[in-house]
Amino acid sequence: MQNIAILGLGEGRSTISASLASKKLNLVKICDKNEELCKQRAEEFNFHFYTTDYNELLTDPAIEIIAIYTPDHLHAEHVKQALLHGKHVVCTKPFIDDLSTARELIELAQSSGKKVFIGQSSRFFEPMKRQRTDFDNGIIGELITIEAHYHADHRWFLEKEWALRDDFKWLYGGLSHPADFIRWYLPDIEEVMGYGMISSNGKKAGLKNEDTMHFIFKAKDGRIARVSGVYTSPTQPPTRDSGMTCILRGTEGASQADYHELRYSVTTKEGEEKIITWGDKHKDYYFRFSGQSHHAGEYQNYLEYFADSIEQNFVAYPDIKEGIGTVALLQAMDRTLKTGKIIKINDVLKEYSLI
Ligand SMILES: NC(=O)c1ccc[n+]([C@@H]2O[C@H](COP(=O)([O-])OP(=O)(O)OC[C@H]3O[C@@H](n4cnc5c(N)ncnc54)[C@H](O)[C@@H]3O)[C@@H](O)[C@H]2O)c1
Numbered sequence: 126m127q128n129i130a131i132l133g134l135g136e137g138r139s140t141i142s143a144s145l146a147s148k149k150l151n152l153v154k155i156c157d158k159n160e161e162l163c164k165q166r167a168e169e170f171n172f173h174f175y176t177t178d179y180n181e182l183l184t185d186p187a188i189e190i191i192a193i194y195t196p197d198h199l200h201a202e203h204v205k206q207a208l209l210h211g212k213h214v215v216c217t218k219p220f221i222d223d224l225s226t227a228r229e230l231i232e233l234a235q236s237s238g239k240k241v242f243i244g245q246s247s248r249f250f251e252p253m254k255r256q257r258t259d260f261d262n263g264i265i266g267e268l269i270t271i272e273a274h275y276h277a278d279h280r281w282f283l284e285k286e287w288a289l290r291d292d293f294k295w296l297y298g299g300l301s302h303p304a305d306f307i308r309w310y311l312p313d314i315e316e317v318m319g320y321g322m323i324s325s326n327g328k329k330a331g332l333k334n335e336d337t338m339h340f341i342f343k344a345k346d347g348r349i350a351r352v353s354g355v356y357t358s359p360t361q362p363p364t365r366d367s368g369m370t371c372i373l374r375g376t377e378g379a380s381q382a383d384y385h386e387l388r389y390s391v392t393t394k395e396g397e398e399k400i401i402t403w404g405d406k407h408k409d410y411y412f413r414f415s416g417q418s419h420h421a422g423e424y425q426n427y428l429e430y431f432a433d434s435i436e437q438n439f440v441a442y443p444d445i446k447e448g449i450g451t452v453a454l455l456q457a458m459d460r461t462l463k464t465g466k467i468i469k470i471n472d473v474l475k476e477y478s479l480i
Pocket residue numbers: 132133134135136137156157158159162177179194195196197199217218219244245246247285298
């Protein structure tokens with residue numbers, strides 16, 4: 126059993142639920158600088174060990190893992206502090222929102238001997254797990270191409286104080302999910318190009334960066350992929366279109382994993398067509414609170430995998446290197462939006478001495 130503490134109690138709510146429900150984790154303390162929120166969570170979970178001071182987590186020798194759910198622009202500093210204090214780290218996506226600290230964090234992870242795991246939660250959702258297992262078992266043959274999107278009406282998010290900052294980008298916050306799917310299946314993306322814009326809804330709200338984006342990718346072996354993100358407009362009914370989806374087209378079959386809908390479809394190489402949905406047992410496990418804004422089940426899946434990796438000494442993926450690879454891809458995507466040019470990922474990595 127691993128002793129865990131949680132920093133940032135917005136999305137950290139899912140992690141509290143996951144830790145308390147897991148036999149592999151022992152929740153020691155929760156932390157948010159907003160004391161009201163600490164009290165609210167303490168009440169909600171009847172768990173009363175909270176602090177508003179991150180230092181209390183860092184200096185508590187009982188804590189082995191710190192799980193970080195602060196705003197994107199604070200992750201780098203919070204991860205750095207955790208490693209400097211000898212803690213294993215779980216950091217939610219996007220791992221960092223700028224590569225300038227990447228080298229330092231990799232070196233720190235190496236010198237501390239501690240593990241860093243990136244909470245790419247969507248990989249740990251039931252339909253995505255099933256799609257990966259089928260793919261690994263050769264059900265659709267060799268991968269030809271992959272398409273992924275994350276489309277959601279996230280106008281409610283614009284009420285958060287950090288959403289209207291110059292450094293808040295849905296490119297990192299939202300597209301880190303489908304971009305991670307692409308890298309999960311095609312790790313060696315060589316080039317990217319894309320277009321983006323701020324929609325009239327985003328402009329009205331005062332958003333500073335793109336809320337509507339489409340990208341295409343080319344891998345080193347010539348295979349291509351595409352990703353899109355749309356965040357300030359209504360969505361299609363879920364029976365017609367999933368908010369987040371990953372489609373694999375293979376030499377002998379194809380598959381599609383739909384996230385919130387807990388739906389998966391596949392055409393196998395034997396010509397079988399299957400649509401799989403998961404019922405109440407899974408819905409209750411994944412969605413523990415009202416609505417679908419938090420999905421604690423996938424957090425429990427990844428936290429238990431990370432706890433196993435510490436206990437059994439294996440690498441849990443995405444690790445820090447894979448996470449930084451995805452951030453490099455996101456940074457290249459950002460650059461193609463700004464320049465209108467095709468961006469090579471290696472040029473970005475070289476700039477930050479990462480290759
Ligand atoms: N599916 C997913 O994996 C998923 C889903 C949603 C959000 N997230 C990520 O979780 C992170 C948080 O998002 P959110 O929606 O919960 O934002 P939020 O603003 O609701 O919550 C962040 C919390 O961090 C606290 N905080 C900030 N600085 C702090 C400090 N120095 N010490 C202690 N507490 C501090 C804030 O008070 C706030 O309560 C983001 O990086 C976001 O991208 C991941």
